[in-house]
Amino acid sequence: MSLRERKRERTRQAIVAAAADLIERNGYERTTVADIAAAAEIGTRTFFSYFPTKEDVLFPESDDRVRVTVAAIENRSATEGPAAVLVRALHEVAASSEDLTGRMARLRLRLMHEVPAVRGRGLQIQMDVQREIARHLAAAYPSTLDPVSAGALAGALAGAVTGALLALFDDPKQWEDPDVLRSAVERATAIALAPWGESVDGAV
Template sequence: MATLRERKRRRTRQAIVDAAVELFERDGYDGTTIADIAAAADIGTRTFFSYFASKEEVLFPDADGRVEAALAAIADHAPDERPADVLLRALRSLNGPDDMVGRVTALRLRLVRTVPAVRGRGLQIQLEAQQKIAQALQPAFPDDLDEVSAAALVGAFVGAVSGALQVLLASPPGDPDEVNRRLYAATDLALRPWLTPR
């Protein structure tokens, strides 16, 4: 169970994200400052920087959690699972129907298309995540993957998720369960050659 301090940190972090999303949508990304976000979250700017290194970072609040989910799925893989099965299981393990298709994700994808700083930070986070996951996947499946094929498989997985979300969230996302269903179907299709036959 989380301590009082941990719960307070989670609430403050979420307040910062919520304030930033509200301001980005209302005033635009360039029209919003870190001071604006801090004021809306009822914190000081120094406190902001103890949670996020920059304005761009606020748009990627769950990046580490997604990598951790993938690493946990790899570490806990069953003997009969193939590498692609493990990656898809990690995708489905993310919390709640809004995790991959919610308001923050939709806003982030919109800003990635229009704000170079957000695009650059997103690409950096994506590259680092792919490397971490591939470096864990290959030794977990040494008979199936070498370093190059592990990197290729993880790249295909991340590209499938990213590409599907770009289309699914181009307009207001609607029912999160339906968006998730279509996301899972698309990633299953993209990784079908690497999946365990059912």
């Protein structure tokens, strides 16, 4: 990345970290965008140049996950089936970020349960992500997938990841060990994608 890009990424990370700290300490409703901006040492206008709403700061890497997944589909090997390519993309996301299994993931899940606005935004993002991934899958595998089966496959992957994390949500000791979380996601993904007849064990 260029110097400008690195600076922008540092600012973005500072915003996310400040939001997590404040929300964990004060609660979601009592934390304002102005509070987050002040803690990140930026102005509120700068905050909105990174995140359109307060809810969006809780989903900081959803666009990156889509980009990684689309790239994996586009760069698939000749022998790589649709389930395998999705799991490879999940592996690449997990290797480059803790967004799926780290501190923000637990905070996000809790707030989606407690705060209607966060739940609504999360469901909208998930729907958008699944539709985009399904569209690329159907285009990449026209002889294997139609729009319905591509949507089912994208939904199965998303549901497996969310289901695994929710299953461990009430056990803080489990959430403190990223290896446990990755293992749970891996197992859930293998179960969800088993009907596709591809070997995906150990891919995450």
